Amino acid sequence: MKLLLKNREMLLVVAIIALLALIAMRFPPFVAPGNLANVYNDTSILIILALGQMAVILTRCIDLSMAANLALSGMAAAMLNAAFPGLPVPLIILTAVALGAALGSINGLLVWKLDIPPIVVTLGTLTIYRGLIFLLSGGAWINAHQMSDAFKALPRTSILGFPLLSWLSLVIIAIMVVVMRRTPLGRAFFALGGNPHAAVYTGIDVGRTRFLAYCLSGTLAGLSGYLWVSRYAVAYVDIAAGFELDIIAACVIGGVSIAGGIGSVGGAVLGALFLGVIKNALPVINISPFAQMAISGAVIIIAVAVNARAEKRKGRVILRKAEAAHG
């Protein structure tokens, strides 16, 4: 099991290195350590979101509302800061995270208690959450000058030479590794996605576990909401519009199976990094910015095809089993 997972992740690592080599040929400074750190920093939010999405996808659900959740939580954080500049930033972050978790739990409740298909639920809440931002803000932007310096400074604070945003994503990766690998909840995500029927036999409450997955994705979306808004120092209705698809793409490239039950933290992180490298590299290697979209599309398709190859069930091999048993 480990071998195959390792293989898939190795494949991605190799792909990313190859990509970097290719970019370095056209524009060597891109692979300078300092710039790579920048690329990582720029991808941090996508990584955090992809990890939340992964938890949801593992349980055979999907969360299309993550970007809208991010935008709503981010807008709430920004407005709170604009209205009460004196409010301590940690308190604002806490509010954003709590709001994100609450929005996620609404998705989770609808999936759990009403049995509405996840894609319908999150399609609905996607538009509702976006709309709520408009109602909340009246459509107005919150701009850099309306935000307090402390609010904007946090993700940029440098610790040991790296911005806090990067550190934060590393901490979340670490937490997610522990959650996914070493807590019953994390294992329940995998088990339930792999075989929901059997999960019941092992005492897993399918609905509740899905609910918790949505809470997790919501929490991470809420946190990302603050990070996004403070990093780009602006909040408006449409921030991160369409980003939900990037998040899902990162998961898919990272080998998270859309059918549930298969995936890894490492894969999701690498998938996000892969997209991040492409996004950051295209503008500097003078590939027309207009080619960006087509390239990410092609990458997604290739990644799914490759992953599907790797996943393709081997036959049960009745004959070879017989030979082995006798040999």
Add this chain to the structure above:
Amino acid sequence: MLQDTTISRTRPAVALEGISKSFPGVRALSDVSLSLYPGSVTALVGENGAGKSTLVKILTGIYQPDEGTIRVDGAETHFPTANAAAKAGVTAIHQETVLFDELSVAENIFLGHAPRGSFGLIDWKKMNADARALLSRVGADLDPSVRLRDLGIANKHLVAIARALSIDARVVIMDEPTAALSHKEIHELYELVDRLKADGKAILFISHKFDEIFRIADRYTVFRDGRMVGEGLISETTQDDLVRQMVGRDVGQVFPKQEVAIGEPVLTVSGYRHPTEFEDINFELRRGEILGFYGLVGAGRSEFMQSLIGITKPSAGAIRLDGEIKVIRSPAEAIEAGIVYVPEERGRQGAIIGLPIFQNVTLPSLSRTSRSGFLRMAEEFALAREYTARLDLRAASLDQDVGTLSGGNQQKVVIAKWLATRPKVIILDEPTKGIDIGSKAAVHAFMSELAASGLSVIMVSSEIPEIMGMADRVIVMREGRIAGRFERTELTAEKLVRAAAGIQEAA
């Protein structure tokens, strides 16, 4: 009811009283009671669908009973979840493999009660070590970190058994634990049961194999149609007696085989092979014949049959139908050629739940009921009525969703569906798997009629009585190859078992 003084003096470890359970359209259990005693093995027997597994699921907290109480050590309890039952010391090897292909062996064993280390985190090292110990207890030499999907069916069963043992239980339930195990493994299981018994565990053992029951059980309980119809001590009963209680009538009736004059060859299969699943399959099927295919679960019969209708792609081999070579690349072509396959997994491959009965029946025959691609409902109803009536289907209307029918009636719809295509050759893969005794007799009678009317039938079955009762000739498959051919006249259960298990003729 029979009362035994020695056992009734010890208190049951767990007792069920007056349990009833209904599913939409089926009363799976009505007012059953059952007690399990420490240090004693109780065998639960009954035909398919008698309600045995349902009882297991109630005992393990997966289903909630509609009525009745569960007592553990005399105290009334509820098992709202599987965890609650496990905490109360009830563990089970379920009939379906309730395992996770993508997780490791160790985790399959410990999911839900994994050993925890610091901060309450799962301790993988300990889990792997514990798993290794448990696996060696059940005689499986497996690497606990290997992914389950890479195991064969027998090893998966062993993992399921290890899982049941991973809970420190006083009640161990085994629902057909030997169905997929080989000789050696079965014997190791017997020893395990003996050890558990010696440890004072109460054991419920469900099996359709009588030799097994008489080998390890102390007591028995018989279910028929969701009711308890008898119980007692194994030492005071006989196999015939048990069968009579189970079936409630003479067994001979179940296989109403008609004598049919066997005609010329209809289907000739030569040199069929598949790179990984089967090889060297040669046989011919004659008009009016019922050809039985026997083998242990996983022998590759279904895989081979599916290659005949173009689902699995064989790497070599040829089919002749009425002497002509036919190339069949898809089920649609098979139906056109007159070969139909009634699949073994009714729910997944047979019935289309969500569509009404009549649409299920007419699906493969739409080209006949429609005109230039447009549906004609009247024709469809007529066709569906004709064939469902011949199978004596019980339903409220033909417009009813097949999902609302009982298993036996669903199977009738599936068979009707294939018959309506008017085939020359019909392949029935485990046609009576999971259907009740009445329907079973109906299917058998009907199979006989089909053969009599000139159809050629291939019947894949893992039930020896069914094979012995129905087949004119039997081919035994083992591990993807033909392991024996028998005429009806020379057929014995022992020969079949030996061929299927690959045991040499006793010296």
Add this chain to the structure above:
Amino acid sequence: QAETKKIALVVKALGIGFFEAANKGAQEAAKELGDVEVIYTGPTTTTAEGQIEVINSLIAQKVDAIAVSANDTNALVPALKKAMDRGIKVISWDSGVAPEGRLMHLNPSSNPLIGNMIIKLAADNLPDGGDVAVLSATATSTNQNVWIEEMNKVLPNYKGINVVATVYGDDLADKSYRETQGLIQSHPNLKAIIAPTSVGIVAAAQAVTDAGKIGQINVTGLGLPSEMAGHVKSGASKSFAIWNPIDLGYSATMIANDLIGGAEAKPGAELKMGRMGTVKLDDKNEGAMADPFIYDAKNVEEFAKIF
């Protein structure tokens, strides 16, 4: 008593500070006129389809005039033609529509002037010349493209100034930010970034600040004082320009009212713009409101309170 006249102010998208300010001006005009009701509306994303839907519902409401800042020069024409067929006076402002789709177009300022202004702002701080890059809005926005075109025309007048790249931030803060990072990366000698868009300029200033390039790279272009005040103070932007969006909304409303009142939009005509005076139409029925105004550390605080 005359019935109130309904004038619709259709913007590229709701929520953008610049247009909110224009609405302020329009409301001011309505108050001044007394018998005018201004309907401030627009899609939520900057798409032509969204604007067409809005325009259709305005036609259905039988408004008297539509003043639109278009997301697409051509795509709105059929819908606006239909509006004119039903007797609605249609003008465009800020970002124009093709002549068939409107009676006149009000440029905030003359395009050549703006084109010259944005390059001049960059050049003024680069006495020795150097590399500059342009960060535009969406690749499809009409006005930005015209300005950049005009800028390139006068480029030879500024010796030593090289425009090394033009990138698009799609009027999205994050994309603009990332594009700016790309520019900083790929052009180590970059001295200035010109962003003729109020969203882009803020994002670019932020990216320059985060990259620690304040003092090395000057961000300039068109922006709102309220949004840029902080960046002027930090030094990320030495100066930038904008016309007054309040005046723009005010003028558009006044012109629409004048047209409802019977004035005719034809080359050479002068239309009344209330306190802003009059606008004279050129041969393409276009007019310009006023010159852009430059904001720097000296005056930005004062205007930040207004828009």
Add this chain to the structure above:
Amino acid sequence: MADVQTIARHIPDRLESRGARLIKSWETLLVAVALAIFLVNSFASPYFLDPWNLSDATFNFTEKAMIAFAMALVIISGEIDLSVASIIALTSTVMGYAVQLGFDTPALVMIGLATGLLCGAFNGLLVTGLGLPSIVVTIGTMSLFRGLSFLILGDQAFTGYPASFSWFGQGYVWWVFSFEFCLFAALAVIYGVVLHKTNFGRAVYAIGNNQTAALFSGVRVGRVKFVLFLLTGLMAAIASICLTARLGSTRPSIALGWELEVVTMVVLGGVNILGGSGTIPGVVLAALIMGMVTFGFGLLNVPGIVMSIFIGLLLISVIALPILYRRFRGRRSH
């Protein structure tokens, strides 16, 4: 027990009359919702009940609804196509390119349809040929197709469509009935017949309910699915022709975000997102409802995003209500 076994019973074809089934159907619920919205709109705005205004309002949904018909079939078969809006963009771009090369209207239409079919075939091939999950494939092609359109167009726009071409988006067949509306009505009938009255439609339902069993029953699953993806491609192309003709210009951002609106329309129309059930009349009603909501709110100058809140709530509640109702009834009968 014994008598049941011996007497062959007659099983009726249907238990309920056509009328009884109709009353309990999802469509009835939608008709009620549609009527309610119609009434509310009529009272809320004096401009609503005007034939020309209503005719203008149909443009809000006709193009999306055309795609929704094909999408309904795809979703009933258990798949999904999220690339439709991008197919619109690519098709429109290719047609715009053809205009620059001087092609005339009939050629443009053919080129547009061919492009849509090619995109559909590409999706179909990836889904049926390689067996990839359609949701992921079409998220990929969604970027790819629109990306190609960005690659071709960049910051440019294609204009200069022939005057005859604009008729597809702006022409009227008779009185207030636009070409688009008539096409929508005709397609509704065609799709209704295909789904509900043909073998092909039956195969779609069978696949959606149980793909494996359908395959075993002789349904050519791969072929049917491939055709369904071709159809969505084709319908996206038709919608693209109408939309391009209506706008008179092509930008790569054309029809951005439509895929979710189309899916919403289909789901609101009672199509099970997990496949297996749904009807064309339901989708038609959902299209009308969404069109009326957009138009009604538009007349009140409510911003589009607030309408989308309403649509989102409608989507969730329309699906949740029957579930809650059933649960409530189930509880009472116990």
